[in-house]
Amino acid sequence: PIPGRADYIHHLADLLAACNDGTVPPRVNVLDVGVGANCVYPIIGRSVYGWRFVGSDIDPVSLKAAKAIADFNPALSGALTLRLQADAGKVFAGVIQRKDRFDVTLCNPPFHASAEEAEAVSRRKVSNLTGEVPDKPVLNFGGQHAELWCDGGEVAFLRTMAQESREFAEQCCWFTSLVSREAHLHELYRQLRKLGAKQVKTVNMAQGQKISRFVAWTFLDNAAMAEWREERWQG
Numbered sequence: 001p002i003p004g005r006a007d008y009i010h011h012l013a014d015l016l017a018a019c020n021d022g023t024v025p026p027r028v029n030v031l032d033v034g035v036g037a038n039c040v041y042p043i044i045g046r047s048v049y050g051w052r053f054v055g056s057d058i059d060p061v062s063l064k065a066a067k068a069i070a071d072f073n074p075a076l077s078g079a080l081t082l083r084l085q086a087d088a089g090k091v092f093a094g095v096i097q098r099k100d101r102f103d104v105t106l107c108n109p110p111f112h113a114s115a116e117e118a119e120a121v122s123r124r125k126v127s128n129l130t131g132e133v134p135d136k137p138v139l140n141f142g143g144q145h146a147e148l149w150c151d152g153g154e155v156a157f158l159r160t161m162a163q164e165s166r167e168f169a170e171q172c173c174w175f176t177s178l179v180s181r182e183a184h185l186h187e188l189y190r191q192l193r194k195l196g197a198k199q200v201k202t203v204n205m206a207q208g209q210k211i212s213r214f215v216a217w218t219f220l221d222n223a224a225m226a227e228w229r230e231e232r233w234q235g
Contacts, residue, residue: 015176028104030054052079056095063082101171105176154179165219170224172218173232176217185202200215203215
């Protein structure tokens with residue numbers, strides 16, 4: 001899955017460059033929602049672009065593993081801050097602090113609405129690859145439950161993320177999230193328009209036969225975007 005993760009990071013760089021006269025900003029602060037145990041996005045973003053990250057997660061065990069990786073990875077020294085999301089029903093609330101400013105947020109949200117649904121999908125994946133139907137497949141080839149499912153599935157998670165993003169509209173330039181199912185885009189666009197987003201974009205990605213996408217939105221109008229660019233990227 002690493003090429004897909006890198007593709008997301010590269011497209012985020014393009015998104016920021018489009019707001020900065022075609023140049024990737026020299027200093028970028030990123031919020032990784034659901035950083036996970038392997039903190040793969042901070043590793044890629046730091047090593048390729050020199051970005052700084054805050055990584056949040058609801059699982060203390062995942063954060064402990066991510067900290068161990070960061071502690072033994074010189075490239076991440078001083079560039080990754082980890083924060084526990086104490087409320088599993090929240091996304092940004094309780095993580096974004098009053099003085100924080102993020103140039104972009106990223107997220108690989110839980111896909112499924114239940115453990116049973118996640119297991120059924122994983123069983124089908126293994127069957128397609130091996131021709132055999134396992135009794136107990138490894139969920140998504142090792143993903144933790146918090147990464148794979150949540151109450152209400154991806155739609156509910158994205159709804160919460162969109163609603164909370166409005167509360168932090170002036171602290172983040174671009175909010176983004178992967179969206180696993182194209183059918184979920186219409187509802188997310190409808191909600192973001194209702195919340196007053198100034199721009200909403202879908203960026204399509206492809207790695208081999210896998211097609212994926214992320215949605216990006218901002219509440220900054222042209223004047224506010226210009227001010228953000230001048231203060232954070234060109235100052």
